[in-house]
Amino acid sequence: MKFDLVTKDPLSKARAGTLTTDHGVIQTPIFMPVGTMGTVKGVHQRELKEDINPDIILGNTYHLYLRPQTEILEKAGGLHKFMNWDRPILTDSGGYQVYSLSANRKIKEEGVKFKSHIDGSYHFFSPESVMEIQRTIGADIIMAFDECTPYPCDYRYAKRSMHMTHRWLDRCITHLEKLPFKYGYSQAFFPIVQGSTYTDLRQQSAEYIANAGAVGNAIGGLSVGEPAEEMYAMTEVVTAILPEDKPRYLMGVGTPINILENIALGIDMFDCVMPTRNARNGMLFTANGTINIKNKKWEDDFSPVDEMGITYVDTQYTKAYLRHLFAANEYLGKQIATIHNLGFYMWLVREAREHIIAGDFYAWKEKMVKQMSQRL
Known part of the structure; x- marks a missing residue:
């Protein structure tokens, strides 16, 4: 994957860029329609491509793992072929579901044990297994396994969670290096900045993620109930640290106004x-x-x-x-x-x-x- 910065706005941090993947070119800033289960709800692929015309869409690791399951996706030749979509796809890691399914999961250093919302069966996600699942799904951009903290969040918990997310990132990187690409094309890997709404934690996390040297970076743990002003403040803190020559993805955001305000703060990619x-x-x-x-x-x-x-x-x-x-x-x-x-x-x-x-x-x-x- 290659990112070229085309130009910057003179009165804000807004940028226009070009992101090149094996499945096509993405012009940024970009919004990614959410196709959780390998489908954007209520929209045929023909309408999606010809009328809405996104450069990239998003799939969900947790949901695709449970249904149709990775074995089916591998037999199909990956998610692109399974859903008949020939443009780029990004998959999130399941970290947000770890947050949203708080009543049905248990987090440990090793990973997360969770209860399926479909049939009540138990499953375990680790940084290593999530990398394997995303290799099999076959998205062009895959995300690190992280913990998305709730809002409001106690400082001690936010700090402990952030450091665990960083340790999980190191495990993701180490394991991913051992996994060959599937289906004849490459995948780009994005780590995720956490730290809740605490400036010092966001700074620490942004520096850690920037030092990982990935081809792109994401900001997680926002748009989870905090006031918009806090979201913008944390985004501004993080974008000041993340490398300028790499794409920045703000996860799960948001309203049209949220999107424009965050573009002005230097964000390139959105989903919601x-x-x-x-x-x-x-x-x-x-x-x-x-x-x-x-x-x-x-x-x-x-x-x-x-x-x-x-x-x-x-x-x-x-x-x-x-x-x-x-x-x-x-x-x-x-x-x-x-x-x-x-x-x-x-x-x-x-x-x-x-x-x-x-x-x-x-x-x-x-x-x-x-x-x-x-x-x-």
Whole structure:
């Protein structure tokens, strides 16, 4: 994998770059639609590629390990072939599930024992096994195994967890060196900065991760309930330390405004379930603000879903029709909203890139943040 920094915004830390993988080129900043189970919920691969058109999508190690299981993925020739996707894929390590399944797991130095949410069976993830699983899944970018701390988090716990994440990183690197690539292409490995919302811990962790010398770096443990201001503060601390010539991935973030503010702080890559999850609940993101399509005010509004939208659903359907689909609990409504939201997120990051290259990103970002704060 190769990262080329194209240009930087003069009034912020925003950057435009190009990330080259064996499955294609990723233009940054980029948003990665979440395809947890080898599918972006409610979207056919044809729609995903032709209408939403992301450079890269994300899969989940924990979920793919449980279903369809790594044996099936290996027989298929990896996740790309299994789901018929020929562009880059990133897999997270399962560390977030360790956090979110806190009632069903036990963390030790050796790794994590957890109970399957599917059938109650017990499983064990170690840094070594997670590297093996991700080799078998076959994503272009794979993540280190880490512990994502909750918010709020006691300082002592956050510090202890951070050091364990660093030890796990060393084990990941050591084991990964022993594992040959599968399926005829290479994989890039990203370690993850932790440290909760404590400045000194974030600094320590960022320095440790930077010294690991990986081809890219990630920031985890944010967007877990902390105020946005704390997220931005921690991101700023970390991006000041992580190498400028390598891509920076902020995991699990976030709203359109979160994305623009973090681009301004030097982040290149994002993922979040928000555009798809909120779509299924009738929330549409637009350049002019947020729409709750379930509201009665849209009942007789026959204007397009989004006249400025980039996908076919934005002009093919009306707000009144989309509201009707949600009122009738027709799944097509959720599909239309999902395609719209993902298309909007892709438009947002690509428009940000254009403004970074043009040198007027900061002014555009300030205008967009104000516009998108509105409830329509």
